[in-house]
């Protein structure tokens with residue numbers, strides 16, 4: 001029997017109308033490109049977003065035209081989040097920290113016809129503009145380009161405010177099929193060329209709604225959210241859309257995620273909830289300690305993910321009165337897919353279960369399903385012990401990549417995440433590694449995330465990366481690259497001794513290196529590919545030196 005329910009499409013136009021008509025008084029607080037405080041109500045934001053969409057239409061950017069952005073987390077970028085998809089165009093948020101060749105690759109694949117660029121990224125734009133023949137408009141945020149500079153570009157240029165002045169603040173956009181792409185994001189490209197994922201109007205809506213549920217972030221109209229996440233990283237983790245949906249005030253970090261700037265924003269906007277990768281929060285912690293600050297105002301919760309969250313970080317924030325929730329997700333799953341909210345029954349569970357849940361990445365949010373399989377595809381039990389690749393499916397998980405027909409990343413319609421781990425009987429996911437970073441020693445996996453956590457628990461260790469190194473006998477053995485805490489000292493022997501009582505003896509790394517900082521990706525995650533390369537070069541150099549002696 002067919003239901004009697006109406007079938008109105010989900011998506012950004014519906015969200016935009018809600019923002020304007022119901023959440024109009026909520027506000028965005030931010031720093032502009034000159035680090036001056038700036039405030040906009042959601043109603044103003046929606047009206048300006050409407051003008052943007054209307055002006056793009058008037059300039060002949062047809063339905064489905066792709067508009068790129070090279071910009072920090074500025075209010076104008078947020079306006080593009082709404083105005084571009086609500087007017088049936090596609091927003092492509094580009095990571096400006098990528099190499100110029102990679103930007104040309106993603107902008108060509110996406111077929112960007114216009115680009116919105118803030119003042120800090122104009123240099124990058126100059127590097128790529130002549131290599132993008134389909135690009136016909138540069139929109140500058142932060143003022144018009146000087147005439148001679150504009151004349152040197154192969155496309156027309158216009159100041160963002162001048163473009164807005166050409167549009168109407170209309171909210172009655174055409175009905176868009178909810179399966180059409182609203183936002184296009186590319187993967188980080190740490191393992192090859194970045195791959196494009198198109199988020200549909202429907203998936204954007206459903207994922208934002210899931211972030212608002214209590215078992216996820218529980219965003220509501222009394223929340224004030226600080227997304228300490230670049231807007232180009234996985235659709236800003238979906239956080240801007242969730243805040244707009246909930247009517248939660250937004251504190252936007254602008255172009256900088258540096259600890260002093262974040263702290264200034266926290267002091268100015270008093271967010272109650274924040275989200276970001278572990279590096280952001282460990283940098284902020286170091287800054288707080290240097291300033292002898294012991295509070296973060298109204299901030300009570302931080303959702304932290306994108307990389308393994310060290311227990312020491314969770315404990316340090318707990319001491320500041322902030323609950324750190326670990327979250328797991330990826331570009332392909334529209335960000336946060338699992339989150340470590342604590343269920344009520346945990347208090348009466350046995351100690352082993354309590355410990356496993358506390359260390360886990362979390363449980364999938366309702367709407368997504370996860371399972372575990374070996375690399376051949378055979379399903380494994382969800383018993384908290386069987387390690388395999390986590391597979392996931394759901395309405396905001398991608399089934400493919402832009403311009404690719406290859407479906408090797410799918411298994412019976414489930415996405416192979418490339419993450420290794422276990423799922424227990426209660427649904428808690430515990431990651432052990434990424435498939436590409438895994439260490440297989442004598443046929444057995446050594447979980448690099450657990451080994452890193454054990455090394456990091458040594459008081460002299462600030463950070464560590466464990467990588468697979470080739471070994472003639474065992475095929476692979478772990479090598480550890482350590483960053484020592486300021487003023488602290490530790491030898492490889494001391495660290496190995498520390499590990500003896502904490503991990504299996506055969507996990508102990510034979511090779512150690514000490515560095516001042518670990519290489520990071522553009523979004524602040526540890527870049528294991530470069531760490532491994534660095535270790536291999538050191539081993540080669542040591543072998544050459546030994547031969548020469």
Ligand code: ADP
Nearest residue numbers: 188189305306307308327328329330331361434
């Ligand atoms: P990239 O491939 O550039 O890292 P993503 O930002 O999509 O792009 O990264 C997703 C990956 O980040 C996941 O597949 C997983 O390996 C890792 N990750 C995300 N959250 C966590 C977490 N809480 N713990 C460990 N790893 C995580």
